[in-house]
Amino acid sequence: MNAQYQRIVLASRPSGEVTPENFRLETVPVPTIADGQVLIRNHFLSLDPYMRVRMDDVKNYAAPQALNETMIGGTVGEIVASNNPQFQIGDKVIGMMGWAEMGVSDGTLLRKLDTTHIPLSAYLGAVGMPGMTAWYGLTQIMQAKEGETIVVSAASGAVGSVVGQLAKLRGCRAVGIAGGAEKCAYVVNELGFDACIDYKVGNLEDQLAAATPNGIDAIFENVGGASFDACLARVNPFARIALCGMIAGYDGGDMSIHNARMLLSMRVTLRGFIISEHLDLWPQGLRELGILVAQNKLKFRESIAPNLAAAPEAFIGLLKGKNLGKQLVRLIP
Amino acid sequence: MNAQYQRIVLASRPSGEVTPENFRLETVPVPTIADGQVLIRNHFLSLDPYMRVRMDDVKNYAAPQALNETMIGGTVGEIVASNNPQFQIGDKVIGMMGWAEMGVSDGTLLRKLDTTHIPLSAYLGAVGMPGMTAWYGLTQIMQAKEGETIVVSAASGAVGSVVGQLAKLRGCRAVGIAGGAEKCAYVVNELGFDACIDYKVGNLEDQLAAATPNGIDAIFENVGGASFDACLARVNPFARIALCGMIAGYDGGDMSIHNARMLLSMRVTLRGFIISEHLDLWPQGLRELGILVAQNKLKFRESIAPNLAAAPEAFIGLLKGKNLGKQLVRLIP
Incomplete structure (x- = not known):
């Protein structure tokens, strides 16, 4: 039996308020990576209000979240297997791996992170x-x-x-x-x-x-x-x-x-x-934000759901304003 | 008896739709002009939707129109007496003389007009x-x-x-x-x-x-x-x-x-x-618009009320969309 991981897919579109039944937790096999790909073990998932917009099938700035596919989402994690010379096992990375414990990437839109002065989770919040x-x-x-x-x-x-x-x-x-x-x-x-x-x-x-x-x-x-x-x-x-x-x-x-x-x-x-849509300014902005966080001039708090199964409830809470600070989901024990 | 002219003042503020009773036509003596002043015989009054906003007493970009004062409005006319060396009798001018057949100005915000290629009234419309x-x-x-x-x-x-x-x-x-x-x-x-x-x-x-x-x-x-x-x-x-x-x-x-x-x-x-609030761009814009009108590349029509007494009805019509093109009031026979 192959190793497995958990992910959450969009099971149905909400009519009005989001309910837990709009999501489905699935256990799927860890894929084998091809040439140029990396396998990532996600540590944290970011929950953000924009996800609610994507759950509807309406004209918007981006395509709707597809049904039965892994929910969209920003993640930070660690490379656990690599067929891509730009990433080594152990590298910390940020990407859009979605509501999932693991993910595969060819390196596009994946960025290596320096956690010397900035905690990994902050890259999904104040420095993200x-x-x-x-x-x-x-x-x-x-x-x-x-x-x-x-x-x-x-x-x-x-x-x-x-x-x-x-x-x-x-x-x-x-x-x-x-x-x-x-x-x-x-x-x-x-x-x-x-x-x-x-x-x-x-x-x-x-x-x-x-x-x-x-x-x-x-x-x-x-x-x-x-x-x-x-x-x-x-x-x-x-x-x-x-x-x-x-x-x-x-x-x-x-x-x-x-x-x-x-x-x-x-x-x-x-x-x-x-x-x-303003990626040209990210280097400047993230540099300024990173310095402020490292100097403790920019403070933040996090609300962290304990595991992927708790993500739907945490997301519904976010939409109702139950969180304080950045809402995250912990994906490692 | 001194010469007289007609003007229209704001008699009361509208509650909802403007009515003729919100205005009062007055006959007043033509004033004597002081040093530096000019007397203007207005030919056309411009009626514009912004006047409706000024009739209310609410927080806005400009002070409300004062009760019992001449209604605000842009006018084009002719200098008929001058104690100001910058203006000669017969000069055509544009100013904010209000809903009135005549007006006195010290020259501030008064601009001389060239009607060689552009009709006087157009300075209240397409070239105004x-x-x-x-x-x-x-x-x-x-x-x-x-x-x-x-x-x-x-x-x-x-x-x-x-x-x-x-x-x-x-x-x-x-x-x-x-x-x-x-x-x-x-x-x-x-x-x-x-x-x-x-x-x-x-x-x-x-x-x-x-x-x-x-x-x-x-x-x-x-x-x-x-x-x-x-x-x-x-x-x-x-x-x-x-x-x-x-x-x-x-x-x-x-x-x-x-x-x-x-x-x-x-x-x-x-x-x-x-x-x-963008007076810096008026010279450039008016130059471009004037050329287009003179070349007949920019067309316009005018709806002209026959005299000052007809101004309230014309203004109410403007607010209801009864006019076609620029709504003016003729102030000379």
């Missing part, structure tokens, strides 16, 4: 795609300048936490929006935001007004919905909006912008973006 | 603020390129008509949206758009799909509402949107963008703008 998403939105779209006020939703998450910390390093007033007292305390006390609004209690508009006395110069939007409209009501002239996500609508809910009047009257620039 | 609005949106925000498909709403209006013609000159496919068969025929047959969709008949989505077989690369939005959402549903990746107006919501109606999902999934750049 979420960190780059924050860095790109803040530096390229929001162009946040010293003294300006920025607001970021999902502020305790993998992306939002980096947006606010980078804004503080630039001398901005950073205001977060998050759900629950624990997350807000973390955002202010550990991450150093100036304020964090708990959208689950009190009046959102009043809290936002108190936290942004000089209005809002730039928004990093992860959520959409009521909190985005409340932010729009307070934008200053020439505000910039990095539209990164609208997670409030991913389950088929309303994705309207009701306060669109402000886009016009305040001459706002709004830009939707997908970080994988 | 509406033309510049179209030029800026198309060249600076939409950055329309040869072979791309652009869509413009209120396509038969003073701004929309220029957007489409400039797009055609750049080799784009230009699609208009307008209300009624007469306007659509004008847009296609006289202005040379590739297609024009009558939003008052048939299914908007189906017509738009037929007119934009390759999707939409850029939108010039004057209206908002259902037609904007229908356009958003067909945008291509990296579409650009010049958000110039949302006239569908100016009377207090819904200004939501319901299809905001597309802003994210298609990585759209949307920018609200006010042409008066």
Whole structure:
């Protein structure tokens, strides 16, 4: 009998909220690698909101996740067999191996990692795609300048936490929006935001007004919905909006912008973006983020599901905001 | 008895739709001009949708129109008395003299006009603020390129008509949206758009799909509402949107963008703008527009109300889309 590993495939598309039944855990044989290929033992899987979008069969920036195929996902792991001279057994790598304990690659889109000063898992978070998403939105779209006020939703998450910390390093007033007292305390006390609004209690508009006395110069939007409209009501002239996500609508809910009047009257620039389309800036961004993490100037937390079987529940929790910081799945004992 | 002239002041703010009672026609004495001032006899008043926004007392890019003061508005006219060495009697000028037959100015924001090749009224239209609005949106925000498909709403209006013609000159496919068969025929047959969709008949989505077989690369939005959402549903990746107006919501109606999902999934750049904030580009834009009008490569029509007393009705008609082309008010017999 060959060695086996586990993977999770998309069993069915959700109608509304994601359920555990949308996924299926499978045990499959470890493949034999061909010339030029490597076999990777994944250590961590990244869970990210974009996966919810791919589960639907709608026009989007990327093809939908195929049914009965391994769920898409970023992974970090270790080379355990190599027929590719560019990778040696023991090399740590990041790739898109999906929701699976192992994966085969010809080296395309596989990148070797240096874990001397940066923990392996951080390459899926602050020094990876979420960190780059924050860095790109803040530096390229929001162009946040010293003294300006920025607001970021999902502020305790993998992306939002980096947006606010980078804004503080630039001398901005950073205001977060998050759900629950624990997350807000973390955002202010550990991450150093100036304020964090708990959208689950009190009046959102009043809290936002108190936290942004000089209005809002730039928004990093992860959520959409009521909190985005409340932010729009307070934008200053020439505000910039990095539209990164609208997670409030991913389950088929309303994705309207009701306060669109402000886009016009305040001459706002709004830009939707997908970080994988800006690969030219990754070397610069990741270098800056890596230095900040190594110097402990950029802090992060992780919520780690214990094994692949726990991934669906962790993913559903992520969509409901149950995680704090970067949501990962541990794939090794 | 001194000579007198007529003006129209804002009598009350509208609650919802504008009514004639929101205005008051007054007869006032012609003032004596001081040192440095000129007296202008206005020939034409420009009526524009932005005036509706100023009639409300809400946070906006400019202060609200004051009650009991002359309504704001652009005018072209002739110097009839001058204590300013820069202006001679008989000079044709453009300024912001408001809804009034005469006006006094110290020369600030007053510009002399050359009517050798361009009719005076065109400086309020294709070679004026509406033309510049179209030029800026198309060249600076939409950055329309040869072979791309652009869509413009209120396509038969003073701004929309220029957007489409400039797009055609750049080799784009230009699609208009307008209300009624007469306007659509004008847009296609006289202005040379590739297609024009009558939003008052048939299914908007189906017509738009037929007119934009390759999707939409850029939108010039004057209206908002259902037609904007229908356009958003067909945008291509990296579409650009010049958000110039949302006239569908100016009377207090819904200004939501319901299809905001597309802003994210298609990585759209949307920018609200006010042409008066980009004065640095006016010389370049007006020069280009003036040449095109003088060469008859840029066509326009005008709807002209016969006198100042007819201005309120003409303005209300403009907001309801009753005009074709540039809406003016004639102020001389």
